[in-house]
Amino acid sequence: xxxxxxxxxxxxxxxxxxxxxxxxxxxxxxxNHRGLFVGMYGRGPAPFEKIREVTYPGEFxxxxxxxxxxEAILRNVGLEGAHNSPMPRPxxxxxxxxxxxxxxxxxxxxxxxxxxxxxxxxxxxxxxxxSFMGTIHRRRGYQQPYALDDAWGFIVDLxxxxxVVWALSGLWMWWEMKVTRKWGAVSLGAGAALFAFFLVRL
Amino acid sequence: MNFPHFNxxxxxxxxxxxxxxxxxxxxxxYFFAHPELGRAWYGERMRWTQRAFIAGVPNPERHIxxxxxxxxxxREFAKGVxxxxxxxxxxxxxxxGAYRTGPKQINVYxxxxxxxxxxxxxxxxxxxxxxxxTFRWDHFFTGMHSRGGFEQDGFWQYAWAVVVDVASLGFLLxxxxxxxxxxxxxxxxxxxWGWVALLGGVISFVVFLMKL
Numbered sequence: 528x529x530x531x532x533x534x535x536x537x538x539x540x541x542x543x544x545x546x547x548x549x550x551x552x553x554x555x556x557x558x559n560h561r562g563l564f565v566g567m568y569g570r571g572p573a574p575f576e577k578i579r580e581v582t583y584p585g586e587f588x589x590x591x592x593x594x595x596x597x598e599a600i601l602r603n604v605g606l607e608g609a610h611n612s613p614m615p616r617p618x619x620x621x622x623x624x625x626x627x628x629x630x631x632x633x634x635x636x637x638x639x640x641x642x643x644x645x646x647x648x649x650x651x652x653x654x655x656x657x658s659f660m661g662t663i664h665r666r667r668g669y670q671q672p673y674a675l676d677d678a679w680g681f682i683v684d685l686x687x688x689x690x691v692v693w694a695l696s697g698l699w700m701w702w703e704m705k706v707t708r709k710w711g712a713v714s715l716g717a718g719a720a721l722f723a724f725f726l727v728r729l
Numbered sequence: 730m731n732f733p734h735f736n737x738x739x740x741x742x743x744x745x746x747x748x749x750x751x752x753x754x755x756x757x758x759y760f761f762a763h764p765e766l767g768r769a770w771y772g773e774r775m776r777w778t779q780r781a782f783i784a785g786v787p788n789p790e791r792h793i794x795x796x797x798x799x800x801x802x803x804r805e806f807a808k809g810v811x812x813x814x815x816x817x818x819x820x821x822x823x824x825x826g827a828y829r830t831g832p833k834q835i836n837v838y839x840x841x842x843x844x845x846x847x848x849x850x851x852x853x854x855x856x857x858x859x860x861x862x863t864f865r866w867d868h869f870f871t872g873m874h875s876r877g878g879f880e881q882d883g884f885w886q887y888a889w890a891v892v893v894d895v896a897s898l899g900f901l902l903x904x905x906x907x908x909x910x911x912x913x914x915x916x917x918x919x920x921x922w923g924w925v926a927l928l929g930g931v932i933s934f935v936v937f938l939m940k941l
Binding site: 535538539540541542543544545546547548549550551552553555556558559560561562608609626627628629663665666667668675676678679680682683684686687690691693694697698701707710711714715717718719721722725726727728729 | 738741742744745746747748749750751752753754755756758759761762823824841842843876877878879880885886888889890892893894896897898900901903904907908910911919922923926927929930931933934937938940941
């Protein structure tokens with residue numbers, strides 16, 4: 528019974544997390560061969576393209592925190608979601624990023640000056656495979672007050688637990704099959720020896 | 730040996746061979762997802778211990794890269810500093826780079842799995858101070874997880890990058906061989922619940938991709 532539960536846990540976890548396994552594997556290869564993408568897209572982050580520029584109604588009182596400002600600006604342009612909140616520049620301009628796995632946004636808020644109202648410039652990064660893969664690979668949760676962000680964090684934690692479960696349940700299943708013990712031990716021993724060698728050598 | 734048999738053996742032996750990497754990537758991911766754990770345990774900053782050695786390495790011939798110099802030029806400079814400091818062997822076995830940290834200072838940072846070395850080089854006096862990091866488990870795991878790429882010189886550096894590719898390919902093969910094993914399972918309930926798990930995962934992933 529224990530063996531069957533273990534096998535089913537191993538399998539269903541793997542089936543549910545298969546897209547994440549594939550994503551982490553492909554993105555690792557992309558990052559491992561980053562030189563290829565520098566040749567394709569050039570160095571540095573993906574360039575931003577202007578999406579729209581809108582007027583910001585009203586203005587912020589002195590002493591308003593940058594968190595309150597960024598949240599209000601995002602609400603104004605209908606882009607609520609995970610973002611950073613840097614301090615405004617000395618002239619009051621506030622430039623911040625709204626995270627997006629596929630194409631992140633850059634938002635620039637310019638405060639009102641004289642008779643001119645405040646403005647919000649919305650720009651979006653051009654899609655690049657290496658940026659997309661790096662972003663999704665590194666994305667973690669629990670840092671922003673958004674349920675979706677926490678849900679992603681939970682899946683990442685589940686993936687971490689699943690990795691250890693796959694390793695330990697895999698060992699158990701291997702040990703149950705007497706016919707594979709010998710070659711399995713060779714494979715396990717060779718892998719462990721190679722890993723130990725790299726650990727000391729590099 | 731028929732194909733289903735080969736498929737099962739490939740899944741098994743590949744997993745056993747790559748088991749140390751699976752565990753390393755799994756455990757190290759926890760320190761990336763929850764960096765506060767390492768900071769709470771070890772503190773915010775790395776601790777460096779100065780080596781007894783302080784290298785006076787003035788060399789009028791030495792080319793000092795200007796601010797904003799390309800990475801290749803900084804690497805060449807780092808190699809020269811490592812040689813002057815008697816650490817030439819690290820250039821072959823460790824991952825390293827040079828970074829300007831101030832108008833008169835360039836730091837050469839050398840990373841090894843079991844510890845890191847930092848050389849603080851003063852561009853005016855050409856003096857170098859060599860420091861070694863205190864071992865931290867969180868840095869050990871995250872450093873190992875992040876290491877890869879073919880930019881570093883040396884045979885073993887390349888070998889590690891190749892192993893990173895092999896491990897990634899292994900993960901993809903586990904998905905493919907695992908899906909085949911599930912599909913060829915006789916049990917009807919396993920097929921049905923498998924569909925639920927697989928579609929649940931794919932739909933969740935696509936929703937995250939669109940909304941996150």
